[in-house]
Amino acid sequence: MSAMLEVRGLSVSYGGLRAVDGVSLEVRPGEIVSIIGMNGAGKTSILNAVSGILAPEGGEILFEGESIGGLPAYAVVARGIVQVPEGRLIFGTLSVEENLSVAAHQRSGFMLRRRDRPDLRRLFPALADKLDRPAAGLSGGEAQMLALARGLESGPRLLLLDEPSLGLSPKLSTEVFGLIRRLREQGITILLVEQNVRRTLALADRAYVLESGRITLHGSAAELMSDERLVSNYMGVSAPDSSNSD
Amino acid sequence: MIDFVQNTVDGIMFGSSYALLAIGFTIVFGVMRRLNLAFGATIMLGAYAGTWLHVHHEVNLVVVALTTLACTVLAGIYVERLCFHAVRRDAALASMVSSFVIWMQLEEVAIHLLPERTYAFPSLFIAGSFEIGPLLFRGEQTTMLVLAAVMVGALHLLLQRTRYGLALRAICENPRAADYMGIDTPRVMLCAFALVSLIGGVAGYTILATDEQITPFFGLWATFKGLIAMMLGGMGSLPGAILGGLVLGVVEAHALWYLGNEYKDLSAYVLLFAMLVLRPGGFMGQRILGREELAFRRV
Numbered sequence: 344m345s346a347m348l349e350v351r352g353l354s355v356s357y358g359g360l361r362a363v364d365g366v367s368l369e370v371r372p373g374e375i376v377s378i379i380g381m382n383g384a385g386k387t388s389i390l391n392a393v394s395g396i397l398a399p400e401g402g403e404i405l406f407e408g409e410s411i412g413g414l415p416a417y418a419v420v421a422r423g424i425v426q427v428p429e430g431r432l433i434f435g436t437l438s439v440e441e442n443l444s445v446a447a448h449q450r451s452g453f454m455l456r457r458r459d460r461p462d463l464r465r466l467f468p469a470l471a472d473k474l475d476r477p478a479a480g481l482s483g484g485e486a487q488m489l490a491l492a493r494g495l496e497s498g499p500r501l502l503l504l505d506e507p508s509l510g511l512s513p514k515l516s517t518e519v520f521g522l523i524r525r526l527r528e529q530g531i532t533i534l535l536v537e538q539n540v541r542r543t544l545a546l547a548d549r550a551y552v553l554e555s556g557r558i559t560l561h562g563s564a565a566e567l568m569s570d571e572r573l574v575s576n577y578m579g580v581s582a583p584d585s586s587n588s589d
Numbered sequence: 590m591i592d593f594v595q596n597t598v599d600g601i602m603f604g605s606s607y608a609l610l611a612i613g614f615t616i617v618f619g620v621m622r623r624l625n626l627a628f629g630a631t632i633m634l635g636a637y638a639g640t641w642l643h644v645h646h647e648v649n650l651v652v653v654a655l656t657t658l659a660c661t662v663l664a665g666i667y668v669e670r671l672c673f674h675a676v677r678r679d680a681a682l683a684s685m686v687s688s689f690v691i692w693m694q695l696e697e698v699a700i701h702l703l704p705e706r707t708y709a710f711p712s713l714f715i716a717g718s719f720e721i722g723p724l725l726f727r728g729e730q731t732t733m734l735v736l737a738a739v740m741v742g743a744l745h746l747l748l749q750r751t752r753y754g755l756a757l758r759a760i761c762e763n764p765r766a767a768d769y770m771g772i773d774t775p776r777v778m779l780c781a782f783a784l785v786s787l788i789g790g791v792a793g794y795t796i797l798a799t800d801e802q803i804t805p806f807f808g809l810w811a812t813f814k815g816l817i818a819m820m821l822g823g824m825g826s827l828p829g830a831i832l833g834g835l836v837l838g839v840v841e842a843h844a845l846w847y848l849g850n851e852y853k854d855l856s857a858y859v860l861l862f863a864m865l866v867l868r869p870g871g872f873m874g875q876r877i878l879g880r881e882e883l884a885f886r887r888v
Contacts, residue, residue, distance in 0.1 A: 396768055420771025432766035434759050444752070445759045446770045451752045497771055 346405075347372045347532055348393065348424075348501055353402035353412075355388045362388040364556040365402070370501065370534050375527055377535045377543045377564070379577065380553035386536040387429055389553075390503045393534075394426040395419040406501070421449055425499035429506045429536075431490040435479030439470055442478050442489055446496035466522065467492045484515040491522060495531075502526065504535045508542070520546055540577040544568050552577075591723050596842045602730040603799075604838015605737035609792035610815030611822060611830035612744070613785045617673075619761045619825040620781055623684040627668045629812030630692040631786055632793035633805065635661025637699040639794070640708050640803055650711050658790040664695060665786025669779055678764065692808060699805050707804050710797040733795040740788055741831060747784070748827075757781055817861050823871030832872050836860075 346369035355363040363385040370376045378386045391397040393404055395416035404412040411419055425446075434442050443463070444455055464471040467488050473481070481489060487507060494502055504523065508516040520542055527533055537543040544550060544564045552560035552573060560573065567573055610629075617625045639657035642648045648656075672687040718727045748754035756777045760767045767774055793811060797803050818837045822829025837857055844856030864871065 394769070396765075415773075416768045417771045417773040425771070426769055428766070428769050432763060432769060434762050434766060436762050437755075437758065441755060441758075445755055445767070445772070448752055448756055448770060448772050453751055453753070455750055455752055455755060493770070 345408075346370060347374075347407060348534065349403075349405040350389070350393065351403040351405070353389065353392060353404065354400045355385070355392045355397055356400050357388055357397065361400075362556055363392065366553070366556070366558055367402075368551050368558065368561070370532060372532055373527070373530065374549065375523065375533045375535060375547045377537060377547040377550040378553055379537060379540050379543060379550055381577075382538070384553045385556040386553055387505055388556075390426055390505050390534070390536060393419070394424060394503055396426070417449070420497055420499075423498070423500040424503065425494045425497055425501075426503040427490050427494040427505065427507065429509060431486050433478045433481070433486050433489050433493070435477065437478055438475050439478050439481070439489060440474040442493055443474075443496050446493040449497055462495070463492055466495075466525065484511055484518070487511060487515070487519060488522075491519070491526075495526070499531065501532045501534065504533060504537075506536060506538065508537065508539055516542070540573075592846065593843075595724055596846045597839050598724055598726070599730065600839030600842030601835055602727075602734040602838070603842065604818075604835040605734045606792045606796050606834075607814050607818045607837050608831045608834025609737050609740060609788050610811055611818035611834045612741070612827060613789040613792070614815045614819045615822075615825060615827055615830040616757075616781060616785050618819070619827075620757060620778065621673060621681075621684070623673065623681045625668065625672070625688050625785075626685060626812065627672065627688040627691040627695065628665075628785070628789060629810070629815065630695040630808035631664035631668055632661050632789045632811050633803075633808035634664045634695045634699050635659070635786075635790050636710070636793050636797050636803055636807065637702050637805075640710055641702050643711055644703065644708060650713070653711055654794055657794045658787060661790035661793065662783050662786040665782045665789070666779065667691075669782035673778065673782070674775060692812075696805050696808055699808075707802055710801055710803045712801045713795075713798045729795070729799040733799065736791055736795055740791055744784075744788070744827075753777060753780055814857070817857050820861060821864050821871055823873035826871070826873035829871055829873030836872075 348370040350366060350368050353363055353366045354361060366389060378389060380386050388397060392399045395414050395418065399412050402412070403410060406422055406424060411422060434445065437445065440457070443460070444451065460471070469485055470488055470492055473485070478486070478489060491507065507519050507523070511519065516539065523533060523535065523546060535543060535547060544567055547564045549563050550561065550567050551558050552567070560567065560570065613628050614625065617623065617628070635657045638660035639653040642656050643653050668688060668691050672684050672691055676683045676687065713729045713732055718725055720726070748758060756767065756772045759770065759772065760774055760777060764774060797807070814837065818833040819830050820833070821836055822831070822833030837860065840856050840860050841853050845853045848856070868874065
């Protein structure tokens with residue numbers, strides 16, 4: 344099967360420092376692929392380069408065979424790639440409904456119309472009852488659900504998830520990971536960045552390990568799970584899920 | 590007592606155009622966190638283009654009005670491309686300084702277009718006045734108020750009910766998040782500038798049609814009135830801009846009546862000074878702070 348997303352020799356600099364240095368990776372249709380690594384390893388920079396938030400310094404990014412490197416973010420979204428950013432970045436002054444409508448910007452007509460959202464009720468029942476509330480009043484878990492729901496609004500084929508379980512309780516993390524699995528069942532391909540290595544490897548098909556901007560290890564999730572170096576480096580520190588903060 | 594009520598009514602009517610000017614500054618400030626100092630100058634240039642047609646070709650009122658609006662919008666787009674689009678998002682000061690430079694440039698253009706100091710500006714055809722009880726309503730000022738109310742209503746609908754309005758509000762709160770949502774931010778900002786220029790053009794046209802004359806200093810005057818009204822209301826708040834404009838109009842009307850013409854502009858500065866000392870955030874300042882706090886608490 345050919346790759347849906349192919350990144351070749353990607354370099355990204357951020358604030359004068361080279362955050363990503365010659366990274367190559369690929370994501371095939373229907374896969375959940377994960378990038379794991381410490382804080383500051385360059386995981387978010389890779390996602391931001393793919394989604395057009397950061398301009399790549401070198402290398403190629405191909406989506407379904409076409410180069411998308413350096414395109415502005417709105418053009419990347421138009422092609423079917425949506426990033427759910429770290430820290431959720433929901434619009435607190437807008438209502439839940441408006442948050443969803445903003446994300447559907449490219450698909451909606453000039454006048455906003457309240458749409459039926461059968462998927463929302465099925466996947467995010469807690470949000471469906473709070474459509475008219477200001478998003479600032481949501482709890483942390485609900486805010487993360489809204490960030491995910493918002494990511495789906497423009498009908499993406501590839502979803503880039505940046506630390507979706509960050510700051511959530513173990514119970515809510517379980518819910519988020521379950522949701523990611525359900526999204527894949529719906530045919531959405533997922534590139535996932537996470538610090539919670541154990542849970543991520545249990546969910547992903549394949550994973551890449553990123554250290555100081557370079558890929559040092561990659562393979563199927565099962566292979567990596569039995570890799571001793573990885574286990575000692577990452578599993579130890581990632582045990583309590585809710586202690587992540589930055 | 591009747592004088593007081595009459596002055597207040599006059600003030601509200603004239604203040605409605607101050608409110609439009611303040612809205613122009615507020616939208617750009619709210620969306621971009623930057624001050625567009627060339628705003629008054631773009632309106633002045635648009636009005637000069639209208640006056641030029643009137644002076645040299647004796648076109649009718651409708652053509653003058655449409656030319657004023659069209660040229661204000663074009664000048665606004667010119668300022669956006671040069672001082673805002675071309676300047677990095679985090680370089681707010683560069684935008685402010687370059688828009689000041691464009692202000693000077695537009696003033697030069699206007700002076701070359703019409704070299705004498707003062708020109709007559711065609712007054713509105715609704716020149717008559719009417720009375721309701723003891724109160725007198727002048728035709729131009731009533732037109733001003735009605736037009737301003739229509740503009741504010743249309744703006745409200747646009748912001749609340751259309752996808753561009755929603756995108757604008759989203760960019761206002763968090764431009765970065767709006768990028769992630771697939772919003773074409775540069776295009777929305779260009780539309781915002783065109784919209785703001787249109788609002789400013791309407792304000793400028795009705796003010797000049799009431800004054801029946803135009804000088805190159807109109808840009809400076811509009812900038813002062815708009816900025817003062819915006820600061821009275823609270824930077825970045827649309828209801829604040831409207832309230833600020835109306836209060837400014839009312840205070841000026843009373844100063845004109847009770848103290849005389851030379852105190853009219855002075856009263857505006859005294860009002861701003863008092864506001865900055867007593868309530869530096871403006872009428873709506875606290876609410877803006879509260880809203881931002883709410884927005885960032887969850888991030």
